[in-house]
Amino acid sequence: MIRLEGLTRKFNGLTAVDNLTFEVKEGEIFGLLGPNGAGKTTTVRMLCCLIRPTSGRAFIGDYEVGRDAMKIREMVGLLPESPGLYGELSAYRNLDFYAKLYGVPKKKREENIERFLKMMGLWERKNDPVGTFSKGMQQKIAIARSMVHEPKVLFLDEPTAALAPDSAKIVRDFILELKHEKRTIFICTHNLYEAERICDRVAIINTKLITLGSPAQLQREFGSGKTEIQLKNLGAKVVNAVKRVKGVLKVDVSGDKLFVQSRDPETVNPKVVEAIVKNGGKVIYVTRGVPGLEEVYLKMVGKDEV
Missing domain, CATH: 3.30.70.100 (Alpha-Beta Plaits)
Known part of the structure; x- marks a missing residue:
């Protein structure tokens, strides 16, 4: 579903992502791990067609990053580092606004918004302005927003950041339910315990690819x-x-x-x-x-x- 072939990005001579080559299977939960500055967010931004690669190629399904940007944007959902919600709008109106941008029909918008707000435990707050929500609640609204148009591929950048343990569990359960729907989920995270629990495979990078495999496989190969x-x-x-x-x-x-x-x-x-x-x-x-x-x-x- 996702394929990287020598994907590289440089900023003013600084190499942020260096020759990444790997594949993510359809229906897989894939974790991208690495320290701050390793190139995780830059990689996601390229795959979502927000910035262009300096060199190399990448594909989402049958579409090529850069060349087929509009097609890729239609089929992916993104939770960025910062939620970027409209604070004066209610939770419902935030999701409705983004669903309209994706051309989701009215009946389907209503169904999806209700479904995802209930899954996040926020249906009772649907009419409250998002600006009155806690940081963790805003994060959950942003996750629901990334799914409101039912994308085939979902990119999540630190999905449980700022969440209390009970809210983090809700998000993990949400991700696992999406996997059962055969969606492909690409997660950037520093939460290694979480990655070990929910990811089918992980890649560890530090601008370059260091290693890749299932958590169990990597532990057997490299763990003490x-x-x-x-x-x-x-x-x-x-x-x-x-x-x-x-x-x-x-x-x-x-x-x-x-x-x-x-x-x-x-x-x-x-x-x-x-x-x-x-x-x-x-x-x-x-x-x-x-x-x-x-x-x-x-x-x-x-x-x-x-």
Whole structure:
């Protein structure tokens, strides 16, 4: 559905996006990850035909970015970094205005506006001016606006930014429901926990493409596979037994906790627990020490913050 072929954008000699090449499948939730200044927003702006590439090509469906700009704009929806809503207009009128711009018939406009405002938990506030809404509520209105014309491809730039946990869950559920409708969803986010939960695949970029794959695949390939195991009265016999388990790369001890590193935790961890129990150990809990995608991200990008 989305195809990039050497996509590049420069600003006054500064390369913001450098030779990106990858594909996004139809009906996929795809995450674009990277630090500030990595080129995520610039990439989305090119794909939505808001700015032209300096070189390279990109396609949305059968249409080429730049050459078929109007066709692409008709079939995509965009949540930008800043909502850009009309504060004096009500939530309903904001959505109705944008739906009219896309030529959505009156009956369909009414159906879509009601549907998306209810999904965002804002139907009861439909007649209130958006300028009186909180930042999080405005974000939800902007997400509804991006979908009011029912685009085939949806671009979301930090969709849960400024949202409280309950509102963020509403947005995640909304995104997953759109996936069930076979829509293609392209998300730029710094929320790695969220990306790990909802994205089918992710690309990590820093102007250039660093790596691409499913969260599970990247964690297996690049993660340390570190697991924390809390035991009751940890002894040397148990530690030595864990070290002998095939696939264990490293074992660290801190009090009654074991930190076990392996390349394939899903296979190795059950064997580790079995070895602990056979040698008289009592397991209190087993947990991953660091979220898998966060661990991969920090290793690939080389940053100490997300």
